[in-house]
Structures are given as C-alpha cells and as structure tokens.
Amino acid sequence: MTDIPTSYQRINADMIIKFKGQYVTLVGKLLQSKGDYVEFMVDGSIVKVTEIEEVPESNEDILLEIRGKLNDDGFLEAKEFTELDQTFDFELYKKAINMVQGQFRELFYD
Template structure:
C-alpha cells in the first residue's frame, strides 16, 4: 500500500496534536533553514518542516501553503508547497479553518 493521500485536511497550529499521523495543509511564513529542516511560522507557532525541496528565496517574507504528513514528533514531512501572494490574509484564513474543522466540517470532509 502506498502513502498517497486522498486529500489534505486544512488545519491551524492549534490542531496539530489532533492530526499527527495524517495528511494536512498548513499556511504560514517561512523563517529559516536549519540544515535538514526549515522553520515555518504557523499562527505564531514554529513548525519544523522536513523533505521540502527548492525552498524559494526572497528579500521579503515568504508565505507558503505546505501540504504534507504530520509525523508523531510534530514535524511536517512536506509533499508539495505553493508560494502565496504577500496580500494573503492570515486572520481571515484562520477563521475559515475554524469553521471548516468545526460546524461546517461535513461540507468539506467525509
């Protein structure tokens, strides 16, 4: 059996412990490379991301949507990422995630 997800659940930093071992999507700001992982700021929390290839370089903040698998140690093993525009509204996104994982979950996930 292969480890290919059907979908990546969108979560925020407060939900990381609940989704360990699952495929997720996190949105945040790339902070810095630490050798075999990068630090990624999600909702004020630092998430360590491994297996991320060709990290973009820029003089301004790099905003990313990263899809991957959350390991039991809390590291996110990246499968793919998308660079976001600088106008991305993190507060609005966080509110949407609360609704997607809460009262409207059945509209988005089985």
C-alpha cells in the same frame, strides 16, 4: 505501494496535536533553514518542516501553503508547497479553517 493521500485537511497551529499521523495543509511564513529542516511560522507557532525541496529565496517574507504528513514528533514531512501572494490574509484564513474544522466540517470531510 506508496501511500499517496487523496486530500489534505486544512488545519491551523492549534489543531496540530489532533492531526498527528495525518495528511494536512498548513499556511504560514517560512523563517529559516536549519540544515535538514526549515522553520515555518503558523499562527505564531513554529513548525519544523522536513523533506521540503527547492525552498524559494527572497528578500521579502515567503508565504507558503505546505501539504504533507504530520509525524508523531510534530514535524511536517512536506509533499508539496505553493508560494502565496504577499496580500494573503492570515486572520481571515484562520477564521475559515475554524469553521471548516468546526461547525461546517461535514460539508468538507467524511
């Protein structure tokens, strides 16, 4: 039986260590392909993403929301991704994630 998550917790780069082994959603900027993984910039930190298929190509920054499993080595094994609009507000998103994972966590997660 395949391990299929029912939800992905939204986190930021500061929370990666806490969520190793879990299914998460990260938002950031695609940097470059390194062969068997891509580098993904999340809150100023580089996250290595594996198993990502059909990475979009563009002359502009590519902003993505990637859902996947954080492995023990810190790599994100991508399950799916969504390309975001160039007007995405990273600072506002980071504030929202801090609230979702902090004082309002019980409203979003069990």
